[in-house]
Amino acid sequence: MNPGRGRSEKNSPSVFWVLALLILPVINLAVRFKVTDAEKFPRAGAFVMAPNHFSEIDPVLMGVLSWKLGRAPRFMAKASVFTIPVIGWLLRKSGQIPVLRGGSVRGSEPVKAAERLVERGQMVVVYPEGSLTRDPGLWPMRGKTGAVRIALERGIPIVPVAHWGAQEIMPRYSKRLSLFPRKTVLVKIGEPLDLDRFRGRSLDAATLNEATTLVMAAITRLLEDLRDETAPRERWNPAEHDQKETGRFEA
Incomplete structure (x- = not known):
């Protein structure tokens, strides 16, 4: 791949310049x-960025972080x-990927759209948890398989990322922003995960779940370092908790 591709994408005129003009002054x-x-x-080439997710402000913060590190971020949103008027137009023009709630991952349009980004050497941000974590302590919960499917099918790296501090700006499930006084957001970037053991294997549920477990473990270790705490031994599984509380499994 072209080693300067990621940098040239940011430096070329695009709708990202408009987004940066609108968002960066406030976030800074x-x-x-x-x-x-x-x-x-x-800094170049296609990869999947896989962060933890515990606040509605997370995508804005991870988008700004990616831009500051030299890449134009695309999300599954x-x-x-x-x-939403104007916002929706900006999202479409910047290549963000719409995902219907509860939609299937396998062969879905969002995955196909992400694969097109990969073919162009661009990055895609996929939250492996699929939604805000339900873990009471804001630790990463059980992951879904979309991120590893893209990485394995396209043969590209998946980079785990953990961040902490967004809850001080917008608590989980809250719509209220607290921008001042200025907050510190801690971020730790992980090594690209070694998925070689899965390549060439059938991408069935067992393989994808095994690879996803590695991704969630890597994100959790990074978050433990940031928080200087130890995560619970068992990862929060929303399907199991839904069954206990309502007698049904979440799809």
Whole structure:
């Protein structure tokens, strides 16, 4: 791949310049990023960025972080956001990918759209948890398989990322922002995961779940370092908790 591709994409005129003009001044005033191991973030070529997810403000923060590190971020985002006037237009023009809630991952249009980004050497941000974590302590919960499917099918790296501090800006499930005083967001970039053991295997549920477990473990270790705490031994499984509380499994 072209080694300067990631950098030239950011430096070329695009709708990202408009987004940066609108978002960066506010975020720069409200947020101080403290990034550990920033050199591990790929500056060129296609890859999947896999962060933890515990606040509605996470995509904005991870988008700004990616831009500051030299890449134009594309996300899988809730389809409902694309119906918002102006915002929806900006999202479509910047290549963000709408995802219908509850939609199937295998062979879905979102995955196909992400694969097109990969073919162009661009990055895609996929939250492996699929939604805000339900873990009471804001630790990563059980992951879904979309991120590893893209990485394995396209033969590209998946880079785990953990961040902490977004809850001080917007608590989980809250719509209220607290921009001032300025907050610090801690970020740690992980090594691209070695998925070689899965390549060439049938991408069935067992393989994808095994690879996803590795991704979630890597994200959790990074978050443990940031929080200087130990995560619970058992990962929160929303399907099991839904069954216990309502007598049904979540699809």
